[in-house]
Amino acid sequence: MFKQRPLLVFFPFAFLLSWYPFILGKTHLVRTSGGINPLGPLVAAIIAAGIYYRVRGVKELLGRYLRWRIDWSNYAFAILMPVAVVAVAAGLNILLGAKRPAGAQIATWSDMLPRFIFMFLFVGLGEETGWRGFALPELQKRYSPLVASLILGVIWAAWHIPLIGVEFHGPVIPAFLLSVMSASVVTAWLFNRSGGALLPLPLFHAMVNTVGAGYVFPMFLGADVVRLWWMDAVIWALAAAILVSLSPLMTKSPPLPGTESQHSPA
Numbered sequence: 001m002f003k004q005r006p007l008l009v010f011f012p013f014a015f016l017l018s019w020y021p022f023i024l025g026k027t028h029l030v031r032t033s034g035g036i037n038p039l040g041p042l043v044a045a046i047i048a049a050g051i052y053y054r055v056r057g058v059k060e061l062l063g064r065y066l067r068w069r070i071d072w073s074n075y076a077f078a079i080l081m082p083v084a085v086v087a088v089a090a091g092l093n094i095l096l097g098a099k100r101p102a103g104a105q106i107a108t109w110s111d112m113l114p115r116f117i118f119m120f121l122f123v124g125l126g127e128e129t130g131w132r133g134f135a136l137p138e139l140q141k142r143y144s145p146l147v148a149s150l151i152l153g154v155i156w157a158a159w160h161i162p163l164i165g166v167e168f169h170g171p172v173i174p175a176f177l178l179s180v181m182s183a184s185v186v187t188a189w190l191f192n193r194s195g196g197a198l199l200p201l202p203l204f205h206a207m208v209n210t211v212g213a214g215y216v217f218p219m220f221l222g223a224d225v226v227r228l229w230w231m232d233a234v235i236w237a238l239a240a241a242i243l244v245s246l247s248p249l250m251t252k253s254p255p256l257p258g259t260e261s262q263h264s265p266a
Contacts, residue, residue: 006052007138013044014130015159022162036162038123041130049134064133067197074194078204081186085239086212089231093224101219109215116210123209124202131156132191133198137255145188146244153184175229182236183208189243 018040049057094100131152139148157180160168168176187201194200212232220228 006048007135009051010044010048010130010135010138011155013047014041014135016040017043018159019162035166036160037126039126041135041159042126045130045134061129061133064196064198067195068199070194070197070200074190074197074200075203077190078200079207081239082204082207083211085235086216086232089228089235090216090219092231093220093228096227098220098224098227105219112210112215115214116206119206119209119214120202124205128187128198128201128205132187132201136188136191137196141255145192146185149185149188150181152188153181156180156184171226172229175226175233179229179233179236182233182240185240186236186243189240189247193247 018036018038021035021037045061046058049061053060135152135155136148139151142148143151157177160176160180164173187204190200190204191198217225217228
C-alpha cells in the first residue's frame with residue numbers, strides 16, 4: 001500500500017510521538033496521563049518532510065498555513081458545518097425522546113471560546129498538519145482523493161485506540177468509527193477544495209471538538225448520548241456521501257515541491 005517512502009517514516013513516527021504517554025503509562029515506567037499527544041502528527045510530518053524533501057519540503061508544509069487568501073466559503077464551511085451537524089443531531093435526539101438540556105447546561109456556552117482556542121492550537125494544528133497537510137497529499141499521488149481519504153480514515157481511527165474505553169466506551173465505539181471515517185472524507189474534501197491551504201482544517205477540527213464533544217454531547221446521558229452519537233455519525237456519513245456525489249472529492253491538492261509522482265490514481 002505505502003510505496004511512498006515518506007509515509008513509511010511519517011506513520012510510525014505519528015503513532016510513536018502521539019502514543020508515548022499511553023505506552024509509558026501501560027509499562028509503568030513513568031507516571032503519565034495515559035492519553036494521546038495530538039502534536040505527534042505535526043512533529044512526524046516535519047521529520048518526514050525534512051528527511052525526504054529537505055528544508056524546502058518543511059517550508060512548503062508549514063507554508064500551507066500562509067495560504068489564507070482563499071474563498072471565504074471554505075472558512076464558512078469549517079466553522080458552520082460542525083455547528084449545523086451537531087444542532088440537527090441534538091434536535092432529532094430530543095424529538096426521539098431524549099431529555100432536554102437544562103438551562104444551566106446551555107449557559108455553559110461561554111466556556112467555548114477558551115476551549116476552542118485550546119483545541120485549535122493543540123489538537124487542530126497538531127493533527128491536521130500531519131494527517132491532511134502531509135499524509136493526504138502523499139496518498140493522493142497514488143490513489144484517488146476518495147480512496148486516499150478512506151485509507152487515511154482507517155489509520156486515523158487506529159490512532160485513537162488509546163482513547164477507546166477512556167473517552168469512547170463500548171456502545172458508542174461503532175458510531176465513533178463511522179464518524180471518523182466520514183470526517184476523513186469531509187476533511188479531504190475541504191483540504192482539496194481549499195487548494196491545499198491548511199488553515200480551514202484546524203478550524204474545522206477545533207469546531208467539531210468544541211461544539212460537539214465539549215458542549216452538546218455532555219448535555220445528554222445514558223441511552224440519550226448513545227443515540228446522539230449515532231445521529232451525529234449518520235449525519236456526517238450523509239454529508240460525506242453528498243460531497244462525494246456532488247464533486248467526486250474535487251481536484252487533488254498540490255503535493256510538496258519536488259515530490260510529484262507519476263502514479264495514476266486507483
